[in-house]
Amino acid sequence: MKIATWNVNSLTVRLPHVLDWVRTAEPDILALQEIKLLTEVFPLESFTEVGYHAIASGQKTYNGVATLSREIAADPVTDIPGFDDPQRRMLVTTIDNVRVVNLYVPNGQRLGSLKYEYKLNWLAALRNFLAVEMALHEHLVVLGDFNIAPADPDVYDPVKWGEDIHCSPAERAALKELLKLGLVDVFREFEQPEKSFSWWDYRAGRFRRNAGLRIDLILASPALAARCTASYIDREPRGWERPSDHAPVIAEFGL
DNA sequence: ATGGTGGTCCAACCA
Numbered sequence: 001m002k003i004a005t006w007n008v009n010s011l012t013v014r015l016p017h018v019l020d021w022v023r024t025a026e027p028d029i030l031a032l033q034e035i036k037l038l039t040e041v042f043p044l045e046s047f048t049e050v051g052y053h054a055i056a057s058g059q060k061t062y063n064g065v066a067t068l069s070r071e072i073a074a075d076p077v078t079d080i081p082g083f084d085d086p087q088r089r090m091l092v093t094t095i096d097n098v099r100v101v102n103l104y105v106p107n108g109q110r111l112g113s114l115k116y117e118y119k120l121n122w123l124a125a126l127r128n129f130l131a132v133e134m135a136l137h138e139h140l141v142v143l144g145d146f147n148i149a150p151a152d153p154d155v156y157d158p159v160k161w162g163e164d165i166h167c168s169p170a171e172r173a174a175l176k177e178l179l180k181l182g183l184v185d186v187f188r189e190f191e192q193p194e195k196s197f198s199w200w201d202y203r204a205g206r207f208r209r210n211a212g213l214r215i216d217l218i219l220a221s222p223a224l225a226a227r228c229t230a231s232y233i234d235r236e237p238r239g240w241e242r243p244s245d246h247a248p249v250i251a252e253f254g255l
Numbered sequence: 256a257t258g259g260t261g262g263t264c265c266a267a268c269c270a
Contacts, residue, residue: 009270010262034270036262061263062270107270115269147270201270203259245261245270 001255003029007145007246011035028070031102033145035064057088065091065102083125099137103144108165123174140221148175154214184225186251199246218251227254
């Protein structure tokens, strides 16, 4: 089973890229973030035409997540219990006996800002929700745009970036709290090329210089991680015309 | 370099 995540930065603009990519990569499950459209206008038929079911939790202009799958998704959850939030950033479904938690973690903007505080509160609430989901589902995957680079090798210039947004101690501690539940960052379970990143700012030729961060992650429960056979980043779509600023991240499982 | 580019939607916000 092949599971992937991709922040598309507007599904309206990137629909042709997503359709092209699924036709060749053939993931069983694809978690999309920043679809930036209302659930009511989600292009469902475009995906059924290429053999995918789809479920979305969207809003106008910002945020929004959707999950594509070969098999139909069941038992959707779109809100973190006890965390009142109009922003559409989570979509939990069960597909092929795997609990799939698709996330668009808040960006945080800058340290000390209201958005930063919101990010940390959101992650704390998520941690409590995931503790419950972990107990209920042996095979659970938490994937998406975490807006956190786990460690220095996930940053193109860790000295220059320092402890700025995406790399601050509080953000990394919040991610560590998720890993302490038993979740495994499967990308790091395999040998990887130096300077492996999933996001490159549009500005200042960052992709051309491979000045990126690895902030798109696939975390698996222990039983699922034990079945992971490969994980990698597909940089190719980042080089396409009018690309998303993120690349797809993939994990393969012997399921 | 407190900039640069890109999406949403046409002013200003978000990333």
